[in-house]
Amino acid sequence: MPQRRPRRTRRPVSIHDVADAAGVSPTTVSHVLSGRRPVNAATAARVRQAVNRMGYVPASLARSLQAGSTSVIGLLIPDITNGFYAELAKGVEDAAHHIGYSVILCNTEFDPAREDHYLDLIRGRFIDGMVYAAGTPPTEARLESLLGRFPIAVVDEDVTGLPQSLSAMADHYQGGRLAGEHLRQLGHRRAAVLTGPALLPSAAQRARGFREAFEGDVIQLEGTWLEQSGAELMLQCLDSDGFDRTAVFAANDQMALGALAVLHERGLAVPGDISLVGFDDIRVASLCAPPLTTVHQPAYDIGRTATAQLLQYVANGEEPPTSRHLLPVHLEVRASTGPAPA
Amino acid sequence: MPQRRPRRTRRPVSIHDVADAAGVSPTTVSHVLSGRRPVNAATAARVRQAVNRMGYVPASLARSLQAGSTSVIGLLIPDITNGFYAELAKGVEDAAHHIGYSVILCNTEFDPAREDHYLDLIRGRFIDGMVYAAGTPPTEARLESLLGRFPIAVVDEDVTGLPQSLSAMADHYQGGRLAGEHLRQLGHRRAAVLTGPALLPSAAQRARGFREAFEGDVIQLEGTWLEQSGAELMLQCLDSDGFDRTAVFAANDQMALGALAVLHERGLAVPGDISLVGFDDIRVASLCAPPLTTVHQPAYDIGRTATAQLLQYVANGEEPPTSRHLLPVHLEVRASTGPAPA
DNA sequence: TTGTATGCGTTATCAT
DNA sequence: ATGATAACGCATACAA
Numbered sequence: 001m002p003q004r005r006p007r008r009t010r011r012p013v014s015i016h017d018v019a020d021a022a023g024v025s026p027t028t029v030s031h032v033l034s035g036r037r038p039v040n041a042a043t044a045a046r047v048r049q050a051v052n053r054m055g056y057v058p059a060s061l062a063r064s065l066q067a068g069s070t071s072v073i074g075l076l077i078p079d080i081t082n083g084f085y086a087e088l089a090k091g092v093e094d095a096a097h098h099i100g101y102s103v104i105l106c107n108t109e110f111d112p113a114r115e116d117h118y119l120d121l122i123r124g125r126f127i128d129g130m131v132y133a134a135g136t137p138p139t140e141a142r143l144e145s146l147l148g149r150f151p152i153a154v155v156d157e158d159v160t161g162l163p164q165s166l167s168a169m170a171d172h173y174q175g176g177r178l179a180g181e182h183l184r185q186l187g188h189r190r191a192a193v194l195t196g197p198a199l200l201p202s203a204a205q206r207a208r209g210f211r212e213a214f215e216g217d218v219i220q221l222e223g224t225w226l227e228q229s230g231a232e233l234m235l236q237c238l239d240s241d242g243f244d245r246t247a248v249f250a251a252n253d254q255m256a257l258g259a260l261a262v263l264h265e266r267g268l269a270v271p272g273d274i275s276l277v278g279f280d281d282i283r284v285a286s287l288c289a290p291p292l293t294t295v296h297q298p299a300y301d302i303g304r305t306a307t308a309q310l311l312q313y314v315a316n317g318e319e320p321p322t323s324r325h326l327l328p329v330h331l332e333v334r335a336s337t338g339p340a341p342a
Numbered sequence: 343m344p345q346r347r348p349r350r351t352r353r354p355v356s357i358h359d360v361a362d363a364a365g366v367s368p369t370t371v372s373h374v375l376s377g378r379r380p381v382n383a384a385t386a387a388r389v390r391q392a393v394n395r396m397g398y399v400p401a402s403l404a405r406s407l408q409a410g411s412t413s414v415i416g417l418l419i420p421d422i423t424n425g426f427y428a429e430l431a432k433g434v435e436d437a438a439h440h441i442g443y444s445v446i447l448c449n450t451e452f453d454p455a456r457e458d459h460y461l462d463l464i465r466g467r468f469i470d471g472m473v474y475a476a477g478t479p480p481t482e483a484r485l486e487s488l489l490g491r492f493p494i495a496v497v498d499e500d501v502t503g504l505p506q507s508l509s510a511m512a513d514h515y516q517g518g519r520l521a522g523e524h525l526r527q528l529g530h531r532r533a534a535v536l537t538g539p540a541l542l543p544s545a546a547q548r549a550r551g552f553r554e555a556f557e558g559d560v561i562q563l564e565g566t567w568l569e570q571s572g573a574e575l576m577l578q579c580l581d582s583d584g585f586d587r588t589a590v591f592a593a594n595d596q597m598a599l600g601a602l603a604v605l606h607e608r609g610l611a612v613p614g615d616i617s618l619v620g621f622d623d624i625r626v627a628s629l630c631a632p633p634l635t636t637v638h639q640p641a642y643d644i645g646r647t648a649t650a651q652l653l654q655y656v657a658n659g660e661e662p663p664t665s666r667h668l669l670p671v672h673l674e675v676r677a678s679t680g681p682a683p684a
Numbered sequence: 685t686t687g688t689a690t691g692c693g694t695t696a697t698c699a700t
Numbered sequence: 701a702t703g704a705t706a707a708c709g710c711a712t713a714c715a716a
Contacts, residue, residue: 060468061467097459120399122608364705372696376695401694
């Protein structure tokens, strides 16, 4: 004999309440709302009226539990204030919203603990999938227990040797090559490369592409992806004995902006004394002074593509196949690069 | 024909499976994991071993259903690629993550339908609360059915005459005044104001503050918050008969950047011919050419404060009180403003 | 056309 | 110290 609910707090209206009010069973209410089976017109009208009068909204939580999926995915990125990730996020959100999914913003600030915390969302099945663009080195160790067991799209990073499902990234190597060729054709022979974390394939590929196309004398300094890091590395360069570089390739635009600020501080002309190339082509790259020559990356498309791919399978309860999307890049030549000084 | 697998799909390990494996009841497993009541050490060890061996992770969905809350909030904003909202989002995420909450990114692109869709998340109780920074005019109609019934913090907007719970915003009026005073002191007497949507209190307050402090001849053009809109309004100004303004106040930095691009295109010097002031102080404002004089808004703090306030009550199951936080602004004087031309 | 019973996976309540 | 049972609120297989 069912006991009446305690009713301590103002409990939300449930499907049961509506059913009682309309004089039907919860099943019928459910079907009126879902349309998954025919309901007598008059009955349906009564139910709808009760729904409106009582302001009933189905508890999506209960619905999700029953359905076994939440229609929510995660987007794991290191820094939403970086224009690249913001564009990426927009692409992810667009693709997700397009088929009724929502996106949890997992902003990690490059903090492994925070990353782990957010990965627990998928372990606990609160999210149906994850778009993973961590930007942190120990990517593999952190992911290996997840890939293959959960729907994850690895984005912007070329994680190899793992049972990964989906991936989408820009052609980092080719981007590096474009930067290198450009500077070589301008007559530069001695360059500095301010890279991202050496353990990241993306950072390594950009640097390698640059070196192979530049074919000159290259010194390489490792940093994080942050503006601050670009500034520090640039300072380190300038303060080293016998610094003689005429060109700098920064692993992303944020670092390039940091480097640019330092060059300005030191009274060095860009590109008069030193040419500077970035990577990403975030909005500010075309607005800063001088406008930055940089490798354009289709951030929005990367996010949109990866998410659409992921959800195509997740939404059907299928297991995503292994795939690797390589998106094209191109060089945006602006005013931060010029002929090598004599 | 014998059935191989009774289950259609590989079902995740449940608390029941662990209980069976450990030879205890689900209740005990639950208590071992939560520590909410004493469990025999040996029993607990057996349970923990089973948990590890089977890779059990509690279904947070079921947990949420039982608990009546999800530990997720929404963040509704129009445009994550706008540096202001990105900073705001970072503040929200920080405050939420700090006490174990996650954030759903509700990016609306100023689309009312999309906004409504996301507001349904709170109606369906999939999220415990919402940080609302829509930036769209019909804020009130859209919100009136929600405020007071659900935990919502209205951010960056001064919604008056509504049963709102929490709100946090910059001092828009004072910001407008700072811009107006600055230009007046530089000798400007004729200005153009490129405002945001007239129906938005924030936009109206910024414009009013400007007019009251500037005390000169002001023409006012209404736009959206977008860069494109700033460009269009600037063009419209320049092409009007007898245009004679020496200063422009844009309602936000994005619009200022749009206006700046148009001024450059037309060969007008900034600030030589026209001085320009923005609002927000997003990162690019200090990097563009010339660096933009602008009203600084504490975007990160607005997000963090509002979220911390909201969650303080939500996490305790209490109803948030009505409150209104007004955060201070200040003027960042850079190179886009100068003395009025003779 | 409609209703009953059951399950989704967890935790709180009550019992032992 | 541990377990059985009843919710949480919905959807669905099965019955009528």
